[in-house]
Amino acid sequence: MPCLQRAITRVLIHGVLMAGAAFMLLPFVWMLATSIKPPEEVFSATLRLLPTRFFGAENYSFALTQAPLLRFAINGVIVCLGILVVQLLVAIPCAYALAKLRFPGRNLLFVLVLLALAIPVQVPALPLYIALAEMELLNTYLSLMLPFLFSAFAVFLLRQFFKSYPDDIIQAARLDGMGEMEIVWRIVAPSAWPAIAAFSVFSVVAHWNDLYWPLIVITDGGMATPPLGMMLFADAETGSNYGALMAAATMLTAPLVVIFLFARRWFIAGVTMTGVK
Amino acid sequence: MARVELESVSKSFADTTVLSGINLDIADGEFLTLVGPSGCGKSTLIRIIAGLEPQTSGQIRINGEPVDHLRPHERRVAMVFQSYALYPHMSVFANMALPLTMQRLSLWERVPLLRLFSARRRRVMPEIRREVQSVAAQLQIEPLLNRRPAQLSGGQRQRVALGRAMVRHPNAFLMDEPLSNLDAKLRVHMRSELTELHQRLKTTFIYVTHDQVEAMTMSDRVAMMDAGRILQLGTPAELYARPSNLKVAQFIGSPAINVLPVRIGDGGMVELPGSPAMIHTSLPPGSAASIGLRPEALHLLPSGSPRDGAVLNARLRRIENLGAECMLHFDLLALPGHGVIVRAASIKGLSVGEEVVLGYDIASIHLFDAKGERAEVLPISAHPAQREAATP
Incomplete structure (x- = not known):
């Protein structure tokens, strides 16, 4: 019976996918559960998802009052937005030039972009740190943003997207009197929304969650981004108050989830590159 | 309106020659068709006339003036593309108004937000709106002005693309297979509409097609091209009655x-x-x-x-x-x-x-x-x- 066979296949496929999803969601769910548990239940030997005593109000208010969560969040927003805006301002024209303009050395430049993709931030970390220290820029927003302002990944992703943009439309714009910069911003970029949204999600998630670089350049708690702030909070205030710590973590993760939910449609279209006809 | 002259225009990419020594003298108000099988260089030639591609050698003159150093929009020619090339994220009105706003407004009068402060923009935009509307009325697309290109049928997009070319009152219309994406019935209809448009505007039309019927029915003169050369240039009747080459004879006429x-x-x-x-x-x-x-x-x-x-x-x-x-x-x-x-x-x-x-x-x-x-x-x-x- 092919009908039954198909049903079984579907159940199997969905079973595997759901198991994977559950596996990935588990830490997240555990964080949420822990954030509403009282301290004695966090370490209780019996494994329970939901607490017997609801302790959420206490945990969340403790986290909100004892840690400058808002400060961390604002720092995170400033740094992530700053990075994203400059990345897009630079990467969109670069990607357009690499995708659509003919000039000597174009292929070489593109190879350099690909090479840059292969270099993790850890490699130039030391020279960057020394340079920032020499310029007395440590503990500033600029020091948090500087290494990430020029994103090879953004250039690469957008170039692939722009490649498929119809040449005729660009030529029509030239005939209508537009310069290349105006073509980039008024004609090509608006059509690249899926790619831009996808990249924005990647970029914001990466820099919101980044601990490595803030740990290097920030020592002042007032400049800390969310993960660094969490770390400082865990050390100084809470000790082993994991309920409160998870409450703080929940509140600092929430903005990302919200952003992703809003950008999800474009994100998927952008990642699968089907957004452009 | 303009006379367009090509003098030994050649084009080659690396080691392949796409066009070799094209000479053409297109009279003011003439409807000239470049016809030929795909790959014969006709689309490259029209793009060279438009200034979208540089020629390797030779000269192009519009109204006697060399235009080789001019950028596409400075040549004051309008082009209609096979794919229509409408701006997908703009309304029909914005598509048609764009060439005019580019001509008449300065850069800062076009920048979003900033442009709200321009008094001159407030004066110029109603003029542009009137002109776009009058062209839209001629093409019977007035009710579509607020739609997006994706919401239009092929024939409607074709008209919008024509409208965008017409609002500028160009020296010459360059058309690159404008009817190829339409279904057979609409193509026949648009053929006569384009011919009437040409008679009404009395502007020079340079028209590229691989369809010999379009070439025969619409043109004052036809230039039949093959392998980067013009095989024969003449009226449709001449090409049919006295083909100078076997390829011309085989291409023109159906069956x-x-x-x-x-x-x-x-x-x-x-x-x-x-x-x-x-x-x-x-x-x-x-x-x-x-x-x-x-x-x-x-x-x-x-x-x-x-x-x-x-x-x-x-x-x-x-x-x-x-x-x-x-x-x-x-x-x-x-x-x-x-x-x-x-x-x-x-x-x-x-x-x-x-x-x-x-x-x-x-x-x-x-x-x-x-x-x-x-x-x-x-x-x-x-x-x-x-x-x-x-x-x-």
């Missing part, structure tokens, strides 16, 4: 011209296949050649009529009935493997498999040499005595 191989005999006598008639030519004896016969040049001879003229014995293979006329496909008995198509008013009681005799006038023969160049036909009588007399 295509019937081509039969012949050999040149002694003294330039050409023996016509399966026929006692002969023609005379100046081509060297012994060389291969071919003759072309238009489908309407052939006719069925009634049985019993004299067969000493130019005739072909043929067997009917297939009938295509088009209603007003029919196309009769014949296999030639004298030339196995070759067939001819005959245009006839009716089937005349014929049935498939029947053997008939086809007659044609020697004056209707197009003779081409081995390279495909046209050769002159000198008719001589079919009569043996006269044939003798004509032989030196």
